[in-house]
Amino acid sequence: MAFPELNKHLIISGADDDDNNKEEEEKMNIGKNQVLVKVRAFSVNPLDAEVARGYLGKFLPRLDGGKGGIGLGKDFSGEIVKLGRGGGDGGKFEIGDEVFGAISAADFRNGTMAEYVLVDRKQLMRKPKRLTHKEACAIPFAAYTAYACLRTTGCVDRKDPKRILVFGGGSAVGECVARIALRSGFASTVVATAGKASKQMLMEDVGVERVIGYENKKKDGEMKNQDHGDSSSSSSSSGSTTSSNSSGSSSHNSGDRKTSEVREGENFSAKNSRFVDDAEPSFDVAIDTVGSAKTKFQAAKALKKGTGTYITLHGDMAQLIGESGVLRGGAQASLELLREKAFARLQYDIGYDWGYANANDFDATNLIEYLVDKGFLSVKVYDDTKHEQSGPFLGLESVERAFKALGDASKKGKIVVEMPL
Structure with a gap:
C-alpha cells in the first residue's frame, strides 16, 4: 500500500x-x-x-x-x-x-x-x-475507561477480589467493567443495573450475579423498577401474588423476580432497590456510568462504610479545563473533587473519585488485547x-x-x- x-x-x-x-x-x-x-x-x-x-x-x-x-x-x-x-x-x-x-x-x-x-x-x-x-x-476507549475505574481509581486486585456494583451496565463502559472484572479476577461479585430489557439480557449474558432493571416507561401514572436474580425470567408466572405497602406502591413476586412500582412524581430512593433492602451495605466499589443524583445516593447506601469507594464517569475536570484552561480549570476541578470527597466521607463515610480513560496505560493495553483475543471482551x-x-x-x-x-x-x-x- x-x-x-x-x-x-x-x-x-x-x-x-x-x-x-x-x-x-x-x-x-x-x-x-x-x-x-x-x-x-x-x-x-x-x-x-x-x-x-x-x-x-x-x-x-x-x-x-x-x-x-x-x-x-x-x-x-x-x-x-x-x-x-x-x-x-x-x-x-x-x-x-x-x-x-x-x-x-x-x-x-x-x-x-x-x-x-x-x-x-x-x-x-x-x-x-x-x-x-x-x-x-x-472496544478500546470504553475498555480503557473501565480498566482505569477498576485498577487505577478503584484499586481492585486479583489478590483481593472485590464486590462491584455497576450503574448503567448496558452502556459500553458498563459492559466492559463487568467483563474485565469477571474475566480478570478483579471481582468476586458483580451486580449491575440496566434500563431496557435488551440491556438487562446483555448483563445476564455477561454473567453478572444480579441484574437490577429500571424500566423508565411510564404507564398509567407509574414507573416500574425491576430486580432480576440469576435465574430470573422475562415474564411473570401465573402464580404471582400482589401485596401493598404503606407508601402506596405494590410488589409482584414470581420466583426469583421482584417488581416494585413507584408512583409518578414520587422520589426514587435507595429504598426501592433490592440490593440495599435485602442486606447491609456490602459493596467495595460502585462505578457509575449514569451520573445522576439518584445513582449517587443509591451507591452511598450500598457501599461498605469506611472502605467503599464511589467512582463516577461524570466528573467536572474536562469541562472546567475546557472552559477555563489547564491552570485555572485544573485548580477549579481539584477543589471540586476535594469538596465531593469531603462530602462523601462526612455524609456517608465512603471514598469518592472521578474515572477517566487512560490509553497510555500499557498494562491496560496488554490486558485488553489478551481479553479481546480470547473472546472474553467485546462491546455491543x-x-x-x-x-x-x-x-x-x-x-x-x-x-x-x-x-x-x-x-x-x-x-x-x-x-x-x-x-x-
Whole structure:
C-alpha cells in the first residue's frame, strides 16, 4: 500500500466559525516509534459529541495553537501502512497488520475520524481475525475507561477480589467493567443495573450475579423498577401474588423476580432497590456510568462504610479545563473533587473519585488485547445496516448522522462509522 502524502480528517476549527465541523487535509509526517494506520472504522463517543458541540469553548485556540482546529475521534481499527523508526514493540507489528486501539483522551490535536491516524506503536493491539473492524473499534476507549475505574481509581486486585456494583451496565463502559472484572479476577461479585430489557439480557449474558432493571416507561401514572436474580425470567408466572405497602406502591413476586412500582412524581430512593433492602451495605466499589443524583445516593447506601469507594464517569475536570484552561480549570476541578470527597466521607463515610480513560496505560493495553483475543471482551455495536433508513454510517460525511444516533436512546449499541475501502 502506498504511503499517503495527505490525510483527510474531521476537525473542530473554532467556536466562532459558522461551519464548526470541517474536513481538512494535513501533511503526513511520521515520527519515531509512531505507526501510521489506515482507518477502516472508528466509533463515536460522548466525548466526541461534547467537543463537536463546542464545550471546550474559549480554550480551543490554546489546544490547537491557532493552527486549524482539533481532531475528533478516539477509537479506531484499521491496517498498518507505515512504521516509524524505533523498535519499542520488539518487532511485534509489520506493514499490512490489522490493528485496533485508542488515542489519549487528552490528545485533541490528533483524531481517529480520519482516513489515517498516527499512533504510538505501544498503543496498538492486534485485531483478531474473527472480529470485523467495526466490532474491534467499539472496544478500546470504553475498555480503557473501565480498566482505569477498576485498577487505577478503584484499586481492585486479583489478590483481593472485590464486590462491584455497576450503574448503567448496558452502556459500553458498563459492559466492559463487568467483563474485565469477571474475566480478570478483579471481582468476586458483580451486580449491575440496566434500563431496557435488551440491556438487562446483555448483563445476564455477561454473567453478572444480579441484574437490577429500571424500566423508565411510564404507564398509567407509574414507573416500574425491576430486580432480576440469576435465574430470573422475562415474564411473570401465573402464580404471582400482589401485596401493598404503606407508601402506596405494590410488589409482584414470581420466583426469583421482584417488581416494585413507584408512583409518578414520587422520589426514587435507595429504598426501592433490592440490593440495599435485602442486606447491609456490602459493596467495595460502585462505578457509575449514569451520573445522576439518584445513582449517587443509591451507591452511598450500598457501599461498605469506611472502605467503599464511589467512582463516577461524570466528573467536572474536562469541562472546567475546557472552559477555563489547564491552570485555572485544573485548580477549579481539584477543589471540586476535594469538596465531593469531603462530602462523601462526612455524609456517608465512603471514598469518592472521578474515572477517566487512560490509553497510555500499557498494562491496560496488554490486558485488553489478551481479553479481546480470547473472546472474553467485546462491546455491543449498533446495527446501522438494519435500522438506519438513510443507510449505514459510511465515510466522514456520515458523522453528523452518527452524532444524532448517539443521542438517541432507542439506538442499542455503540455507534460506529466505517470508512470506504
